[in-house]
Amino acid sequence: MPPARPAPADRFINRELSWLDFNARVLELAEDESLPLLERVKFLAIFASNLDEFFMVRIAGLKRRHSTGLTVRSPDGLTIREQLARVTERTRELVHRHSDAFTKDITPRLEEAGIRIVHWDELADTEAKRLREYFRDQVFPVLTPLAVDPAHPFPYISGLSLNLAVSVRDPDTGAPRFARLKVPNNVPRFVPVGAPDDEATFLPLEDLIAAHLPQLFPGLDVIDHHLFRVTRNADLEVEEDRDEDLLQALERELARRRFGPAVRLEVAEPMDPQILQVLMSELEVDPEDVVHVPGLLDLAALWRLYDLDRPELKDEPFVPATHPRLSEGETPMSVFATLHDGDVLVHHPYHSFATSVQRFIEQAAADPNVLAIKQTLYRTSGDSPIVNALVEAAEAGKQVVVLVEVKARFDEEANISWARELERAGCHVVYGLVGLKTHCKTALVVRREGGVIRRYCHIGTGNYNPKTARIYEDLGILTADPRVGADLTDLFNTLTGYSRQTTYRTLMVAPHGIRQGLVERIRREARNAREGRPAGIRVKVNSLVDEEVIDALYEASAAGVPVELLIRGICALRPGVPGLSENVRVRSIVGRYLEHSRVIHFAAGGEGEWWLGSADLMHRNLDRRVEVLLRVGDESARAQLEQVFDAAMADGVRCWELGGDGTWRRTGERDYQAALIAAVEHAG
Known part of the structure; x- marks a missing residue:
């Protein structure tokens, strides 16, 4: 056998960029005109909440490592600074797509369906009167304007809260003043405008507050206001000690989480440059941490619209069947x-x-x-x-x-x-x-x-x-x-x-057994292929990142093993690269339901081996978690798993295919999940 060629240095896709590609697939569903309108709204909300968590955990982790000053490269060869720069560029592109989808496409369609989000100056007199009373009774009592001056230090800004940066002026001296006003999170973000039985027109809560700022700063001239939102590091680091109660240690860290450093500052366009500079300075964020958002901030709040009782604008309801x-x-x-x-x-x-x-x-x-x-x-x-x-x-x-x-x-x-x-x-x-x-x-x-x-x-x-x-x-x-x-x-x-x-x-158990067990079986498939015996690998997981597993899959591909990967989220493997992975095919299905199961199949020389369990193929799962994979022994269950995988990988299924250049391309028209729903309903 000829000596193995050295593995190419660029054989891994960056995991952070791959995750952003996954969230881009979520965004594509929001942009998909063939989906029911409120389902598109739902995907806008999911995209927003996904991105929040990405910054709170993944970007926070990168920034923490960067602050140590160590020169650390990711498996794809990027320094932390290079990763952060690429993430910033990609995030800004996606945020603008997200905003455009909402403001330019979905909002007009919602209005056509009788669902409106309006601004204060669009209200009729009767509507404005009703909302003034609502503000007086329900909102004003919970607001707390916080001045910023030598006697009042810049207030703490809690993570993911909406805030108004308010500029006011003393009419006697002309001296400018600055204040922060938190938009309360225990009051509905979208305030119904009409009568109690009319829940189709909404005013954003921040618009309602902004219209009543003079009541909050009596005797001062309100000059301007700007909406902003801060994302903080929310990744806990619990120092576990056998001599300390874990619950007490965790509760202490949870109290600290809310004071984590800022990792992102979102500001509504347009933002006064002087106000922005104040925010950046006080929050200790760099220009690359600032995200300018056209339109509404925090579109995760759109779940309120999805909850409207408008079944004609949603997927057909499905009641799960008893096995x-x-x-x-x-x-x-x-x-x-x-x-x-x-x-x-x-x-x-x-x-x-x-x-x-x-x-x-x-x-x-x-x-x-x-x-x-x-x-x-x-x-x-x-x-x-x-x-x-x-x-x-x-x-x-x-x-x-x-x-x-x-x-x-x-x-x-x-x-x-x-x-x-x-x-x-x-x-x-x-x-x-x-x-x-x-x-x-x-x-x-x-x-x-x-x-x-x-x-x-x-x-x-x-x-x-x-x-x-x-x-x-x-x-x-x-x-x-x-x-x-x-x-x-x-x-x-x-x-x-x-x-x-x-x-x-019958089990493989991490952190001691899963990586080794999988790599051994992948290499067995390569031997079987070289010896002319039946060989094949099928993997369905949320994420594929582990370099040792990926390199084993590359070796199997080079030996002629057909490898089918169904990866919902992050995939650091490059498929279809000549001499490296031409026998590997990667597909992602993102749809009505969150594909979450983890299933692995090996041809095993014709015997067939199915494994099912909790583990994704990531370092944290294989090294820092107790995970279990079960070898499925029941013949009927094995046949059902094969049917599920065959259906997901069939030609014509609506999915995304990953290319060797790291680009995901949407293909197919047949809805795999809808087909499973139909099969269950038919069987019933």
Whole structure:
């Protein structure tokens, strides 16, 4: 065999730019005239909230590393300064596209549909009178103008809050003054203009406040006002110490989060240069951190419009179906009895979470033969039926062990609250392993059946969250396979005790086993291809970033292995490059539901091997989290996974294809998710 050629230095795509490309695909859906109007509004809101989190976490992280002065290059060879420059350029382009889509395209279409966002000077006298009363009664009491002068230091500006920078003047002396006024976030951003039964015309709250500024600065002349918004570093750095209570350490860091340094300053155009200079100086941001936004700031608030009761402007409603093996007609079946006859693969949101995974936990909680329930909780919903069931199980005397990941980003406070509620009910609550996030989605039920102990399991790709299960695409296996039960027992003993087990029967578990296990199997596919045996790799994940995995995929491609990658978000691999990746194909599907499942297939010389679980192929997942991938043994479940992947990769599916130059190109017309909905409805 000839010696391997050195890998090209430019074989990786920058992860930050790749993420921005993903958000650009979200924006393309907002720009897509074939979608229902309010669905386009929804994608505008998703784009805005995605970008907020990107700056709070990813850009904040880059800036923090840059401030250390270390010369660090990303795998694609860029310095931090170069990455920040490219991100700034790309972000400004996307922000203007985003604003144009809203102001020039979607707003006129909303008006045609009878939904209007107006300004104060467009109001009729009766409307203005009604809103003056609303301002007096509901808004004015919660406003606090803060002066900035030698006696009043520049106030703290909370992250993601809307603010008015107000210029006023003393009429006697002519001296200019500056004040900051926060737009309250506990008052609706879009104020209905008409009568209570007319919710189709709205005035932005900042417009209402701006129209009444003289009431807030009596005796002064209001010269001008400008809207701005600050994004702060919200990435927690919890120093974990075995001798310190993790909850206390986390609560301390949560208090600090709101005071993180500013990483972005958004200003509404036009902005007075002097006011901008004051803001930049006081917030300690550089010119490249300033984003000039045409039109409204914070379009994440457009969810208010999406919530309007206008079904003709939205997708057809879809009610998830109960998995056919979990009911007889309208009668729910015992999950335990069903699993005696084989595994059940559930595909959310097409299969109902409430009548599958949730019912599994609820039946276990109510079943007198169940002795113990062990479960991981990474994120769950506000009024969680899963948590309620675990509480009821503990109160009924069952052994309940819950691993609550209190470091789940932006859900830390909610998870601390769940942890304490579970502890009060008598559950054994643990917080995982020092230095690692527990991200796996696992549940184990121990049941006595005629003197024999049997174990029932769920392993999934999504969180135990009934709300997101209606909008996230995820897969999960319900099984009574004794090998899986033994593995989950060992895993929970590792998470709750001092076990150092790293090998399992049916699982790969990070941080010790997934990268190595995947790379070994990828290389096995390359050997099979060279020996003329069946070979092939299929991967569906949210993100593909890990360099060792990518290099192994390049090696497999060079050996002739066909590689199909379905990557929703970040992809650092370059497909279709001659001599490197000509056998690799990368596709992304972004649509009505958030593609969230992680599934991997190896041809394995014709035997076929399917893996399903929680892990994306990123450093954080493979090195700093407890993740689980399950080898799917049930033949019916394996066949269903193959059908799902075949449908997603079929010709003509509406998707984006990645080229070797790093450019995503939209192609196809057939809606893959709509086809799955139709199949479920037809089966019902």
